[in-house]
Amino acid sequence: MASSDVLEQASTWLAEGRKVALATVIETWGSAPQPVGSQLAIDGEGNFAGSVSGGCVEGAVVSEALDAIASGQPKVLAFGVADETAWQVGLACGGKIRVFVEPVGP
Amino acid sequence: MKRALLKAVLDAKRERRAVAVITTIENGQQRLVAKENFGSDSLGAVLEEAFRFDQSGLHGGEFVHIHNPPLRLVIIGAVHIAQGVIPMARQAGYDITMVDPRGAFATGARFPDITLHTTWPEDVLPALGVDARTALLALTHDPKIDDPALSIALKSECFYIGALGSKKTQASRVERLQKMGFSDAVIGRIHGPIGLPIGAKGAAEIAISIMAEMTRSLRLGN
Numbered sequence: 001m002a003s004s005d006v007l008e009q010a011s012t013w014l015a016e017g018r019k020v021a022l023a024t025v026i027e028t029w030g031s032a033p034q035p036v037g038s039q040l041a042i043d044g045e046g047n048f049a050g051s052v053s054g055g056c057v058e059g060a061v062v063s064e065a066l067d068a069i070a071s072g073q074p075k076v077l078a079f080g081v082a083d084e085t086a087w088q089v090g091l092a093c094g095g096k097i098r099v100f101v102e103p104v105g106p
Numbered sequence: 107m108k109r110a111l112l113k114a115v116l117d118a119k120r121e122r123r124a125v126a127v128i129t130t131i132e133n134g135q136q137r138l139v140a141k142e143n144f145g146s147d148s149l150g151a152v153l154e155e156a157f158r159f160d161q162s163g164l165h166g167g168e169f170v171h172i173h174n175p176p177l178r179l180v181i182i183g184a185v186h187i188a189q190g191v192i193p194m195a196r197q198a199g200y201d202i203t204m205v206d207p208r209g210a211f212a213t214g215a216r217f218p219d220i221t222l223h224t225t226w227p228e229d230v231l232p233a234l235g236v237d238a239r240t241a242l243l244a245l246t247h248d249p250k251i252d253d254p255a256l257s258i259a260l261k262s263e264c265f266y267i268g269a270l271g272s273k274k275t276q277a278s279r280v281e282r283l284q285k286m287g288f289s290d291a292v293i294g295r296i297h298g299p300i301g302l303p304i305g306a307k308g309a310a311e312i313a314i315s316i317m318a319e320m321t322r323s324l325r326l327g328n
Contacts, residue, residue: 011113026164027163037162074133100131102129103107
């Protein structure tokens, strides 16, 4: 799914009255599966469209996105294999990524 | 992201205008910069390259997210090889437009779910706007159809031009384009015979070689 299609999905959800957050890959190191700029749109019920990692960390990103919707605040998440203490999930490919999560506001 | 900003990005996409969303990571503040105005932004120096190479990235504490217009593939010729190219191009994110004046070839039954123009290339391409995010494949083998399309593509900024045909076909194509006034350097933009030389046999493998060559032009330049 191209990044612009993810934004279309976000827009559609907003038009339906759903809460929406966006997650964007802002930095990668090593063999990250999705390039910088890849996006995930998440609605208030945890439905998502797009991809930030090819499936490795989407679950954790979705739960952080729901927090961002609740708090109204953006945050930056970091995922990597070596980062076991901070996150339950990691990238099996050995890469590292940073993901910016933001609510889509009024 | 504010809703108005999201709408502005989607409007730009529909109008095939390139924009960047710049986010200050620390506080989530965002601004929209149109490609033509990059010079007036504080990140102007990096924006020009970022647009050209379609390269989003962090610069200091700011994330530059490039939203170039969607990739577009114009296929001249509703032929068998096109049927191989279309699903792969769609997967790779291309909007696909097919042009073939021969109504028997360009039918919705053979090519479902794409924009079909059963008219001559010169009647549709100027309005379509062949731009820097567009690739064009001339696949008919018929100079009456292919040549006008190639002529329009050569005058445009499109990132890839491919023409189906043997070395012999390509040589006579070059002669015709020379007579139309194109220089050798300009004609050299045409990839012909089309596709990377991977020994492709059959429509599906030729489609792979075309997609590979197109992708190389897009990502690494010509």
